[in-house]
Amino acid sequence: MPEPMLISCSRCGFETSSRRIWGNFNYLMPNNTSLSIFRTSGWCRSCANIEPVEQFPDRQKTKAEIAALEKARLPSDAPKSPKWFRWFLFSKRRAAKLRREQAYLNREILEKQMILRFLDLRTDSPCCLSCGSEDISIVDIPSVQAGEVVEIPFAHPDCGGMFTVRRAGVRLTMSFPLRTYTLNGKSVP
Numbered sequence: 001m002p003e004p005m006l007i008s009c010s011r012c013g014f015e016t017s018s019r020r021i022w023g024n025f026n027y028l029m030p031n032n033t034s035l036s037i038f039r040t041s042g043w044c045r046s047c048a049n050i051e052p053v054e055q056f057p058d059r060q061k062t063k064a065e066i067a068a069l070e071k072a073r074l075p076s077d078a079p080k081s082p083k084w085f086r087w088f089l090f091s092k093r094r095a096a097k098l099r100r101e102q103a104y105l106n107r108e109i110l111e112k113q114m115i116l117r118f119l120d121l122r123t124d125s126p127c128c129l130s131c132g133s134e135d136i137s138i139v140d141i142p143s144v145q146a147g148e149v150v151e152i153p154f155a156h157p158d159c160g161g162m163f164t165v166r167r168a169g170v171r172l173t174m175s176f177p178l179r180t181y182t183l184n185g186k187s188v189p
């Protein structure tokens, strides 16, 4: 059960919760499959609150990850001698393990290829997943210790007070409805 963080302004009475960014967010891909949305917390000027905002994965990093996964997909101890190969064929347990590993790697590769496809198709800048506004600034919310109050380098817009983060002190059990978005980050009703 996760524990949300409370974000408060040191000057006015504004207070919000990191719970706002929790959820199950997915893009609807062209082939009717879905892709998990990479997101973080940010200040949305339009919502005037901390909201879930998009943060796109890096294309070069994703390509490098695919290359590494493809390399891992080839068994490093591929059969070299006919004797080894016979043993390999008759080792059912090993074959099953290898199949599971390959299936896992294939799924990971497919997911990362979908990310590249998403990056190719996306035209708009990252936006707020609550209202669609692009007027956003990323605000990292640290995970703080119980009893700790940590100031973060972000001033409350139009107020100037600094934001501090502390634990809410309660753990919440929540289930999240699936929220679906277009490739340009707009909510699909």
Ligand SMILES: [Zn+2]
Residues within 6 Å of the ligand: 009, 010, 011, 012, 013, 014, 156, 159, 160, 161
């Ligand atoms: Zn304030």
Ligand SMILES: [Zn+2]
Residues within 6 Å of the ligand: 044, 045, 046, 047, 048, 051, 128, 129, 130, 131, 132, 133
């Ligand atoms: Zn917003």
